[in-house]
Each structure stands twice: as structure tokens, then as C-alpha cells.
Amino acid sequence: MEIKAGMKISNMNNLRTSTETRKYGVVGGLLFRGEDQFLVTCYHCVWCDGLSWDSFNNEQNIEKTKVGIFDGDWYQLIGHIEYAVRDEFADLALIKIDKEQNVEIIEQNLLNCLNHAKPPERDYSDTILNIRGVNGRCKFGIFSGYQNRVKFEYEQEEHSFSELITISQNGIFFDEPFAVKGESGSFIKCGTDEIIGILLGADEENKTFFALPYQAIKNTINQWLNQDIIS
């Protein structure tokens, strides 16, 4: 199977009666370290009952960490959650691709590669951002600043994030929403193709979308991999 940004990703233990009720997000992009390849998405997209929100441990819960990608017909097992965290800075998971699973990673196809990400260097006021949502469709929104202490409900439990990027609906040019449910984990890029964050959620009533900022993603991943793998 060939993996592309925007494909649905889910925990294989979220056994439900049909794929429609399965909890899923999307593949944001790729990260590699030596021969290891990781897919990047949000933790809540690949979470399942039995995994801890606050202290993820893949050794204790090896069976619960299996992750699959929807190939158009069903979810195909591609690997397992290697690292995951949900703290005040990030809600992030790295899915390590199992080599036995016959998964084809073509870097050029998976356009969003964190290894080559550039840090945002300027103020993005009013910049039009784009997202590669479900099935790789590109949609547009407008950067509208940062919001602090934003709360989300995780399975009846409230969790607040220290700082999130806020994106408003680009109503001038496009009527369709910047993001829809199921697109958590998508990378958000600016006009110059720099990755500035990962979609997390939205305040649907005010048409405001929230994303994890690049800095938080970078700090979390570099800490996991014990090296400055992201510049």
C-alpha cells in the first residue's frame, strides 16, 4: 500500500461494527530517523481504551498500539504507536511503520516531511494557510493568532493546552470549512510551504480552528528521539 498525506489513520483495536464509527484522524506527514520511518498524527486519532492519556507506554500496551490506514476498502495494519503524548503543549503520536507490513513510503508522495520542515521565521498575520485534509484535498483558512489555555474534552475529561494556533474561516474565497471532523493530524502549511502546525480541533460555533504550533511539535519530537531531528 502506498501512503499519502490525508489518508485516514486509526487504532486497530477500536473494534466497532463498521468503519464509519471507528475513531480516526489523518496522516499528517512523515518523519524518518535512519532506517526507521514514522507517520505523524495526533494522539487522540490513534488512541483506544486502555491507553493512558497522560503517560503512554508502548511496551505495556503493545497490542493496543497497533495502527492501521484506510486504503479505500478497509483499515490495513501498517505499524504501531512508538511515541505518544498529551500534555499541556501537544497531543501527538509517532507511528512506527513495521517493515513486515509491505508498506510503500514514497517521500515525494507524502509531501509533508517533518525532517525538511523550516521553522516559521516571521509573523504570519493574515497569512492564508492550507491544509491537506481527508483524501489529500487542499483547503484554505486565515491565520488569526494564538490562543492560550484552550480547553478540549477528552472522553468526558477536560484538558487544556498552553498555546494553540487559531485559524479563521476563509469566507471570502471559499465557502467550505477549513477543516471537518476526522481531519485531526493534518499538517497546516503557509503559502511558502512551511509547516506551521498540526490540526487539533475547532470551535465550530465561531468557525475557529485550532492547531498545535510548530515549536511544540518540534520540542516534543526532538525530546523523544533525543536529537535535533527537526530544525
Next chain:
Amino acid sequence: MFSLLLFQNSVANLQTADLWVTVVVILFTLSLIAERIANLIKLHIPSLREKYQDTTREKIRERRVIWVAVGCGLVVASIAKADFFHLVNHGDLSETYDPKLVPGIILTAFFISLGSKFWHDMLDIVMQFSNLKKYQAMNQYEEVEKTKSSIQQSNRKNIQDIAKSISPRLQDIPHFNGYKIVSYQSGNNAIQLFFTQLPEKIEEELVWMKDKMKNERIEIEVLIAPKNELYGN
């Protein structure tokens, strides 16, 4: 403030430079027409067309040519109602004939009889001057914008510090759902407070916050954001 005055001054200079470009373009055009007519006359009168070996006669011929050029300039300036004073003051030609225009028209005639080459060179000089002024004005505009932006950024930094200091108390307010610092184009900054629903004692909290930031020009906006949803489906 000083840089703003400087900027206004440079905008005025820029407008003056643009006026001179217009004046020179008009004079250049009129001189082209007058020169063409003068050439036609010269070609049809042998005493003006043919040069003399004798210096005295040649000087007389040259004087006559100049007078023909001035005459043609006068005709062209009269037809175009090109009063020099009106041109310099308004940057365009007069709309009606008026005896008051006569001195100005005569002056214009003398100017356009200087020839199109002269006015072409003059146009080059004025254009260079105008571009230089534009460049200077742009530089000063950028400087003013930079100053404005750095003031706004320093204010924003103050607000961020204030927001951080009041953040623990904000989180204790029921239904609190985050805050955002926004900068408006007017230069004002505001803290937007989000609540899932309006808390009962919000007025007291606002008074406390206003008290905390009494030395700053910061607005507080209370907004209702009912529920944030994760987008993992």
C-alpha cells in the same frame, strides 16, 4: 512624532516633484509641436534654410530662426492656452481664454522655443529627482511603520506578561476557555477572554483585571465559545 512629520514633509515633496514632471511633460509636448512647425517654415523659406559663409549674415539668419521658433511657440502656446503661471500652479492648461493669460502665454512661448531636446533632458532630470523623492518617501514610510510595529510589539509583550500573571486566576473562573491577545490596526491591543458560558461574577473579575492593568491601554473583550471539539472523528 518627528518621523511622522518627516514623512508628511516627504509626501508634500513627492507631490511637488510630480507637479514638475507634469509641467515638463506638457512643455516637452508643446515644444515638439512648435519645433515641427518652425522646421516646416524653415524648409519653405530659403533665407532661413540655407547657411551663409559670411558670419554677420549667418548671425542674422540664426536670429531670424530663433524669432520664427518663438513665433511658432507663441502660436502653439496660444492655441493650447498654455499660461505658464497656471501650468506651474495647477499642473494643467487653462480652460478659457482670458487677457490675463497673455504674459504667461508669452513666457511659455519663450520656454518652448528652447527646443524639444532641452525639454527631453529636463524631463530626465525631473524624473530622476521624482524617483529619488519617491525612494526617500518609501524609506521614511517603512521607518514609520517599523517604529509603529515595534511600539505595538513592545505593548504586546507587556500584555503577554500581564496575561501570564493573571492566567492562574483566570483558570479558576468557572467556564473559562482560554484567552487571546489581539492587536488592532488602530494600534490598540486587547485581551479576548473566552467562556463556554457567561460566569455569574464576571463583572467583579473584570474590575480586578482592569485594576491589574491600570497603567496600560488594554481593552478586555468577553466572548462566548460554547465548546471546542477535537477533530479526530
